[in-house]
Amino acid sequence: xxxxxxxxxxxxxxxxxxxxxxxxxxxxxxxxxxxxxxxxxxxxxxxxxxxxxxxxxxxxxxxxxxxxxxxxxxxxxxxxxxxxxxxxxxxxxxxxxxx
Amino acid sequence: xxxxxxxxxxxxxxxxxxxxxxxxxxxxxxxxxxxxxxxxxxxxxxxxxxxxxxxxxxxxxxxxxxxxxxxxxxxxxxxxxxxxxxxxxxxxxxxxxxxxxxxxxxxxxxxxxxxxxxxxxxxxxxxxxxxxxxxxxxxxxxxxxxxxxxxxxxxxxxxxxxxxxxxxxxxxxxxxxxxxxxxxxxxxxxxxxxxxxxxxxxxxxxxxxxxxxxxxxxxxxxxxxxxxxxxxxxxxxxxxxxxxxxxxxxxxxxxxxxxxxxxxxxxxxxxxxxxxxxxxxxxxxxxxxxxxxxxxxxxxxxxxxxxxxxxxxxxxxxxxxxxxxxxxxxxx
Numbered sequence: 063x064x065x066x067x068x069x070x071x072x073x074x075x076x077x078x079x080x081x082x083x084x085x086x087x088x089x090x091x092x093x094x095x096x097x098x099x100x101x102x103x104x105x106x107x108x109x110x111x112x113x114x115x116x117x118x119x120x121x122x123x124x125x126x127x128x129x130x131x132x133x134x135x136x137x138x139x140x141x142x143x144x145x146x147x148x149x150x151x152x153x154x155x156x157x158x159x160x161x
Numbered sequence: 162x163x164x165x166x167x168x169x170x171x172x173x174x175x176x177x178x179x180x181x182x183x184x185x186x187x188x189x190x191x192x193x194x195x196x197x198x199x200x201x202x203x204x205x206x207x208x209x210x211x212x213x214x215x216x217x218x219x220x221x222x223x224x225x226x227x228x229x230x231x232x233x234x235x236x237x238x239x240x241x242x243x244x245x246x247x248x249x250x251x252x253x254x255x256x257x258x259x260x261x262x263x264x265x266x267x268x269x270x271x272x273x274x275x276x277x278x279x280x281x282x283x284x285x286x287x288x289x290x291x292x293x294x295x296x297x298x299x300x301x302x303x304x305x306x307x308x309x310x311x312x313x314x315x316x317x318x319x320x321x322x323x324x325x326x327x328x329x330x331x332x333x334x335x336x337x338x339x340x341x342x343x344x345x346x347x348x349x350x351x352x353x354x355x356x357x358x359x360x361x362x363x364x365x366x367x368x369x370x371x372x373x374x375x376x377x378x379x380x381x382x383x384x385x386x387x388x389x390x391x392x393x394x395x396x397x398x399x400x401x402x403x404x405x406x407x408x409x410x411x412x413x414x415x416x417x418x419x420x421x422x423x424x425x426x427x428x429x430x431x432x433x434x435x436x437x438x439x440x441x442x443x444x445x446x447x448x449x450x451x452x453x454x455x456x457x458x459x460x461x462x463x464x465x466x467x468x469x470x471x472x473x474x475x476x477x478x479x480x481x482x483x484x485x486x487x488x489x490x491x492x493x
Binding site for chain 1: 175177178179210211346348349350351
């Protein structure tokens with residue numbers, strides 16, 4: 063299955079974040095708890111961690127890009143060679159920490 | 162994270178409010194060695210709202226000084242070093258506590274040019290943050306209306322990162338004391354800036370939305386509220402001209418007068434108190450030029466701002482109140 067990673071509503075009042083740093087490249091496998099990406103708000107950094115195992119398949123927003131809450135940042139799949147679906151993907155389970 | 166991230170030239174320069182402030186301060190400190198920065202946590206911490214990220218690292222302790230929680234001293238020392246020829250930027254984290262600095266700001270800095278027959282001036286900037294955001298009676302106030310009646314004092318209030326940048330640059334070049342106020346609720350939202358270095362002059366308002374039925378004046382965070390209301394009213398067929406004052410002292414009378422001559426009606430909106438408020442001054446100055454027109458004023462209830470979120474929201478004007486006031490003005 064494919065899963066999408068979207069910008070989480072992590073900080074009250076924040077509607078738009080900036081991508082600070084990706085912690086992986088397409089093709090890389092993630093275990094639950096691995097850091098995927100750091101997002102920057104006006105006063106905090108949001109660490110987004112995988113809540114399930116998966117393979118990063120596509121990054122849709124580069125470091126330094128701005129994205130609003132709910133925008134798709136990356137696609138994940140259960141395996142590295144699975145074909146992308148035609149329709150929409152479900153949401154990747156994530157945990158996030160605001161520091 | 163000590164400076165803005167590299168961005169490709171083809172993309173717009175999009176920055177957080179705090180980054181726009183830092184950009185202006187760094188440029189002006191590099192341009193003029195007499196510009197100094199002082200205040201609580203402005204040093205290695207980078208500012209209470211991180212609006213001076215990287216400044217201490219670039220300019221060091223000779224030009225960037227942390228101060229204790231002592232607002233009268235922070236403003237007083239700034240007035241003194243300004244009189245001695247420097248251009249200090251002093252930071253008061255909450256506008257409520259600027260009250261403690263009024264003696265130095267109003268009795269000394271704002272009057273120095275007059276008292277010295279033009280021989281001395283106090284080119285200083287007091288940067289402070291106003292507005293209600295869950296912090297209660299003494300950390301929520303907008304007292305800019307108290308300040309615009311002081312001869313010799315300029316007061317500016319940006320509502321966008323671009324104006325935060327451009328007005329800070331003008332403030333640091335102004336030959337007299339300036340109060341530069343921003344708002345806690347403006348900080349989370351980024352905005353685009355011109356890549357070229359530029360200033361936003363004092364005394365120049367910005368028409369945020371053109372309209373024909375009513376003029377709506379506002380500043381700081383209330384510009385967002387005004388634009389929300391204007392969008393909703395457009396769907397009812399009411400065309401609102403939204404004017405962001407930007408500069409409260411001096412006011413851009415020409416732009417205000419031209420707008421009300423066109424629309425024939427005025428709503429003044431502010432987060433502070435309406436009694437002797439910014440809106441009263443705006444309306445009076447317009448009506449002195451064009452004669453009386455239908456006018457309503459909207460601001461905080463005559464009560465302290467509570468730390469109870471329900472009571473706080475009741476106290477502060479919102480888009481619904483703006484919409485209702487404009488319906489009454491336009492439709493009677």
